[in-house]
Amino acid sequence: MDKIVDSYRYLRGVSKTLIKKWVKLEAPREIPWTPLAKPLSESTVALISTGGIALRTDRPFDQEGERQNPWWGDPSYRVIPRGTKAEDIRVYHMHIDPRYGEQDLNCLLPLDRLDELANSGAVGRAAPSHYSFMGYLLDPQELLIKSMPMMIEHLRADGVDAAVFIPA
Amino acid sequence: MGLAQREVERAGIATIALSSIPDLTSAVSIPRLAAIEHPFGQTMGRPGDRDTQRAVLSAALEAMEEMSTPGSIRHLPFEWTGPMKEALAQLPVAPPIAGHLKWHPWELPRLLSRDVPRGA
Numbered sequence: 078m079d080k081i082v083d084s085y086r087y088l089r090g091v092s093k094t095l096i097k098k099w100v101k102l103e104a105p106r107e108i109p110w111t112p113l114a115k116p117l118s119e120s121t122v123a124l125i126s127t128g129g130i131a132l133r134t135d136r137p138f139d140q141e142g143e144r145q146n147p148w149w150g151d152p153s154y155r156v157i158p159r160g161t162k163a164e165d166i167r168v169y170h171m172h173i174d175p176r177y178g179e180q181d182l183n184c185l186l187p188l189d190r191l192d193e194l195a196n197s198g199a200v201g202r203a204a205p206s207h208y209s210f211m212g213y214l215l216d217p218q219e220l221l222i223k224s225m226p227m228m229i230e231h232l233r234a235d236g237v238d239a240a241v242f243i244p245a
Numbered sequence: 246m247g248l249a250q251r252e253v254e255r256a257g258i259a260t261i262a263l264s265s266i267p268d269l270t271s272a273v274s275i276p277r278l279a280a281i282e283h284p285f286g287q288t289m290g291r292p293g294d295r296d297t298q299r300a301v302l303s304a305a306l307e308a309m310e311e312m313s314t315p316g317s318i319r320h321l322p323f324e325w326t327g328p329m330k331e332a333l334a335q336l337p338v339a340p341p342i343a344g345h346l347k348w349h350p351w352e353l354p355r356l357l358s359r360d361v362p363r364g365a
Contacts, residue, residue, distance in 0.1 A: 080322040082280035084268035087332055091346075091353075096269050098357045103272035108315035109255040110276050117310050125253075127246050147341035148361050172340045173286040181292035190289070190299040199303065210249070213340075216361045217248050225252040232258055241305055242250045242262040243288055244270070 113239060115201075120238035122195075123204035125228075126186040127212025128178055128245035129170035131155040138169035138211055152219035154210040154228055159203050161188060172213045173245045185245055204235045212245055247273035261309040263288060263301070267318060277312045279305040280320045284332035297323070 085093055113120065129138045132155065139151040157166065163182040168175035178185035186207060194200040208228055214220055232240065246262060247270045254260045254276045264270035265288060267280035281288065281301060290297030301323060308319040325332060346353055355362065 080282070080320050080324070082265070082267055082282040082320045084266045084280075086282055087265065087284045089333065091343075095357060096266060099359065100268050100272045102359060103274075106274045108274045108276055109251050110315040111254050111257050111259045112313075113259040113310060117306055122306070125249070144341045147345040171338070172336070174334065174336055175286070176337070177286045177292055183295070183298045184287045184289050184292055187289045187298050187302050190295065190302045193299060194303060194306070200306065212246055215356075215359055221248055221252060225249055229253060229256040229258070232253065233256070237258055239306075239309060240253050240258055240260045241302070241309070242246055242260060244246050244262070244264055244266070245286060245288065 115238060117200055117239065118198055119201040121202045121204050121236050122191060122200050123232055123235070123237045123240045124186055124188065124191060124207045124243060125240055126157075126207075126209040126243045126245065127170070128168050128173070128175075128185040128209055128243075129211040130157060130166050130168050130178065130182070130186060130209035132157065132161065132165055133167055134165075137167065140169055140171060143171060148215055150211050150214040152211070152214060152217070152224055154208055154220075154224045156231070157186060157188070157207045157209055159188060159192070159205050159207065161186075161207075168245075170211055170213065170245050178245070185243065187243075201238075204232075204237050206231060206235055246270060247275045250275050259309065261305055261312075263305050267320070271316075271318055274316065276315050276317070277309055278318045279308045280318065281305075281323055282321075283323065283325055 261277040
């Protein structure tokens with residue numbers, strides 16, 4: 078039989094209750110749609126992780142701000158260049174175990190795997206820049222209003238045809 | 246994540262979301278979703294498990310290429326092996342909201358309804 082992913086398999090206690098409630102808060106709305114303009118083998122692909130990943134040389138995500146006000150989360154984003162390795166980054170998301178991604182960035186942002194798919198011809202090209210933001214934002218307004226337009230401008234400038242969102 | 250994805254799709258770039266909580270990610274009406282039953286922090290696979298990481302990324306990209314209807318969802322066939330205890334391991338440090346609710350349990354209903362205190 079075909080696999081059906083259990084949304085609640087790795088959730089327990091309050092987290093499980095929360096997610097079930099949050100699912101019910103949403104009502105269906107119009108779905109945006111952009112067809113893939115060309116085959117993947119000719120497309121430029123970017124990856125976007127919600128792991129709160131930043132280069133060690135870049136500004137850290139604001140964990141202290143979330144400690145001070147647990148209802149808040151840092152709504153900014155960071156650019157992660159192609160070729161970045163685990164030793165170059167830190168994972169700032171406070172709702173997941175950051176150690177896997179810090180050991181092997183490909184657990185969260187599979188830049189090496191994307192390069193391999195580009196080398197084999199399955200994908201046209203890996204974009205020069207990839208992105209990360211904090212996935213746990215109780216109020217996403219600032220992410221949507223301030224961060225996403227800047228990220229989109231950068232994606233366009235890089236000629237990105239397809240983006241894969243990867244949750245942490 | 247789904248709300249951010251909608252913005253990128255709306256801007257004219259095709260998108261797909263991997264998700265280990267497809268019920269939640271799809272609830273905000275996103276164009277394409279590939280569900281993956283992997284634990285948090287290891288969405289693509291274990292550290293060093295290149296084959297699984299590559300297979301998951303390939304599967305998401307293939308799904309993207311094949312989907313032609315807004316709101317398409319594909320459940321990827323990957324099975325996580327190994328003890329549940331490990332997959333469900335406690336975080337090294339509890340998130341701030343967990344500590345906050347321990348001392349302010351009456352605020353739990355606000356979290357359940359995502360009624361975020363303004364200027365808190």
